[in-house]
Amino acid sequence: MTTTSSITGARTDASDPAGSADPGGPGRRRRAYSRTRVGPLTYVAMTVISLIFILPLLWMLLTTFKTESDARSIPIRVMPSEWTLRAYRLIFDDAANPVYTWLINSLVVSVLHMVLNVVVAAMAAYALSRMRFRGRNLLFGTLIATLFMPGFIFFMPNYLTMSKFGWLDSYWALVVPGAAGAFGVFFLRQFFLAIPRELEESALIDGANSWTIFTRIMLPLSKPALVTLAVLSFLGSWNDFVWPVFVLFSPDRMTLAPGLATLYGAYTTDYPVVMAGATLAAVPVLILYVVVQRYVIEGVANSGLKG
Amino acid sequence: MSGRITGLAGTGRSPLRHHHPVTPYLFVAPYVVLLLTFLVGPAVFGVWMSLHNWDFMLPGKPWVGLQNYRDLFDSSSVLFHPFWNGMKNTFLFVLMSVPFLVVIPLGLSLLLNRKFRGRTFFRAVVFTPFVLGVAVVGLIFGYLFDPEVGLVNGILDGVGLPKVSWLSTQPQAWITITVMTIWWTIGFNAVIFLAGLQGLPEQLYEAAELDGAGRWAQFRHVTLPGLRNVFLFVVTTTILASANLFGQPYILTKGGPGDSTTTAIMAMTNEGLRGFRMGSAAAMSYVLALALAIISVANFLIMRERKTS
Numbered sequence: 001m002t003t004t005s006s007i008t009g010a011r012t013d014a015s016d017p018a019g020s021a022d023p024g025g026p027g028r029r030r031r032a033y034s035r036t037r038v039g040p041l042t043y044v045a046m047t048v049i050s051l052i053f054i055l056p057l058l059w060m061l062l063t064t065f066k067t068e069s070d071a072r073s074i075p076i077r078v079m080p081s082e083w084t085l086r087a088y089r090l091i092f093d094d095a096a097n098p099v100y101t102w103l104i105n106s107l108v109v110s111v112l113h114m115v116l117n118v119v120v121a122a123m124a125a126y127a128l129s130r131m132r133f134r135g136r137n138l139l140f141g142t143l144i145a146t147l148f149m150p151g152f153i154f155f156m157p158n159y160l161t162m163s164k165f166g167w168l169d170s171y172w173a174l175v176v177p178g179a180a181g182a183f184g185v186f187f188l189r190q191f192f193l194a195i196p197r198e199l200e201e202s203a204l205i206d207g208a209n210s211w212t213i214f215t216r217i218m219l220p221l222s223k224p225a226l227v228t229l230a231v232l233s234f235l236g237s238w239n240d241f242v243w244p245v246f247v248l249f250s251p252d253r254m255t256l257a258p259g260l261a262t263l264y265g266a267y268t269t270d271y272p273v274v275m276a277g278a279t280l281a282a283v284p285v286l287i288l289y290v291v292v293q294r295y296v297i298e299g300v301a302n303s304g305l306k307g
Numbered sequence: 308m309s310g311r312i313t314g315l316a317g318t319g320r321s322p323l324r325h326h327h328p329v330t331p332y333l334f335v336a337p338y339v340v341l342l343l344t345f346l347v348g349p350a351v352f353g354v355w356m357s358l359h360n361w362d363f364m365l366p367g368k369p370w371v372g373l374q375n376y377r378d379l380f381d382s383s384s385v386l387f388h389p390f391w392n393g394m395k396n397t398f399l400f401v402l403m404s405v406p407f408l409v410v411i412p413l414g415l416s417l418l419l420n421r422k423f424r425g426r427t428f429f430r431a432v433v434f435t436p437f438v439l440g441v442a443v444v445g446l447i448f449g450y451l452f453d454p455e456v457g458l459v460n461g462i463l464d465g466v467g468l469p470k471v472s473w474l475s476t477q478p479q480a481w482i483t484i485t486v487m488t489i490w491w492t493i494g495f496n497a498v499i500f501l502a503g504l505q506g507l508p509e510q511l512y513e514a515a516e517l518d519g520a521g522r523w524a525q526f527r528h529v530t531l532p533g534l535r536n537v538f539l540f541v542v543t544t545t546i547l548a549s550a551n552l553f554g555q556p557y558i559l560t561k562g563g564p565g566d567s568t569t570t571a572i573m574a575m576t577n578e579g580l581r582g583f584r585m586g587s588a589a590a591m592s593y594v595l596a597l598a599l600a601i602i603s604v605a606n607f608l609i610m611r612e613r614k615t616s
Contacts, residue, residue, distance in 0.1 A: 038422060042418065043423070045418060046418065046429045049433065053432050053433060053435055053494075054432060056448075060447050063450065074456060074464060075465055123337060124337070127334035132331075142342065142347060143342065146347070150547065150550075151551070152551065152595070153350065153353055153589075153593060154345070155580065155588075155592065156356055156589045157348070157350075157589070158345060161344070161349065182342070185338060214334075239440030239442075240440075241554045242554065242572070245557070256440075256442065258442070260445075261442055264449060264558065271456070275446065278443045278447060285440075286435070289431075289435065297431065300434075300499070301499065301501065
């Protein structure tokens with residue numbers, strides 16, 4: 001769609017995790033940054049900017065340990081006067097807003113969606129990048145065309161499909177339709193095309209069939225791309241909002257994203273409880289992000305596709 | 308079908324056809340089933356729906372031809388106000404948010420493109436909010452901008468300024484939604500710009516420096532032209548993302564005050580997924596999609612035209 005560079009070439013800082021000075025050996029880096037002299041001002045600016053991004057999250061976390069009156073105190077009280085787990089206990093016992101159930105639902109839905117998306121996309125991408133068959137161009141053209149269609153035009157017809165399948169208010173409504181998205185196929189195909197064919201050729205001579213080549217050669221060689229797609233697909237499912245708001249109704253079937261909206265409606269200004277819900281939804285993805293942030297950012301930087 | 312081994316003429320890539328003719332179809336089958344069921348089929352069926360009075364709750368779905376579309380453009384129909392109010396609000400938000408969502412990330416990316424210790428860490432921090440969902444960010448901002456006990460008004464109060472009703476008056480409600488969106492999504496565009504900057508050849512800067520170009524001249528004549536395509540991509544995707552506005556007002560303002568932050572997608576879902584008049588909602592979705600397509604194409608043509616000599 002936009003950039004066609006594969007994510008193999010570490011064009012950003014992948015080769016340089018600490019962002020530290022490097023001697024810029026031949027061919028290691030395209031840019032010498034000779035122009036940029038970095039003074040303390042850069043650090044001051046970056047620190048202030050980072051605080052803007054981090055403080056709201058700390059505020060959220062801190063609030064969950066406060067009493068309701070601490071969270072409502074004017075003048076603002078930064079630290080809790082007494083640390084309490086009341087907020088976490090409240091949502092544990094609330095049958096109308098079972099936040100911990102939503103957490104499990106979100107995990108199940110996101111993992112299922114991720115697995116389905118990656119498996120199906122990898123299989124299709126392999127055929128599209130390595131095999132020639134009638135209808136290949138039609139399929140690829142259709143797939144690219146859907147990338148340009150806004151998601152909301154599918155809401156009405158897919159809602160109807162869900163009701164026909166009996167999938168309203170169930171996991172399947174969140175796991176399956178999203179896996180039709182063309183991004184994964186497009187993304188993995190780009191990556192597969194960049195893999196040299198010699199390995200496959202020699203496996204062929206040894207009598208390997210297509211499935212063996214796919215599972216034993218292509219997939220292991222594509223680990224970075226597969227991880228990137230898996231993470232993006234997990235995050236997309238975990239954070240999906242509009243669709244779940246309309247296809248889920250029962251409190252015990254909800255995932256976190258639509259659930260949080262109802263929690264906020266139920267507890268309006270009992271902010272420790274509201275923030276506890278937000279924290280339960282934020283912490284898993286933040287942990288995941290800390291572990292795989294490089295994949296996420298590289299994936300985004302090189303694919304340049306929202307969503 | 309026989310697994311013939313045939314030479315493929317003129318490919319120069321793979322001299323052997325080493326798979327059974329059915330194999331590729333088996334590989335693409337699962338995806339094709341999903342694609343047809345949830346994207347291609349619905350895209351066609353949605354048009355069919357929009358040509359009927361497709362009420363989910365009623366057994367009959369009478370054919371009405373283009374009536375649903377006519378209603379959208381007929382000021383005496385009940386659909387007219389909610390639809391165009393949503394379109395207007397969505398357009399307003401695009402105008403308000405996109406300049407910030409393009410310019411601030413560009414500045415951030417220039418900062419992150421400098422060589423200093425820990426810049427990978429800073430890049431990750433800037434991107435962090437984007438991995439959170441709209442629901443989490445909405446709740447955080449709902450608390451920060453709470454008119455009575457929120458941190459923002461608490462700070463204003465602390466320095467002796469009057470409190471602001473961030474969510475229940477205009478233009479404050481739009482400001483809150485825009486600020487939330489900037490905080491939430493800015494890292495995405497910054498990362499895209501940064502990737503673009505790192506793709507610019509260093510020799511260009513060296514040449515410019517030899518010609519005596521200062522920092523500003525380098526930015527003006529090397530960086531900006533070099534980022535042309537990235538810029539086009541960022542502006543286009545940001546317009547589309549802002550036009551999809553739903554979650555922020557759904558959580559923060561419930562579409563209020565009045566219906567001043569009710570967006571096009573909200574109008575559509577109210578009609579089709581709350582009122583279950585899905586035919587007219589489908590018609591809305593196509594009109595909105597067409598408007599976005601026109602904007603995208605126009606934007607593409609305008610930005611391609613702006614030749615910097």
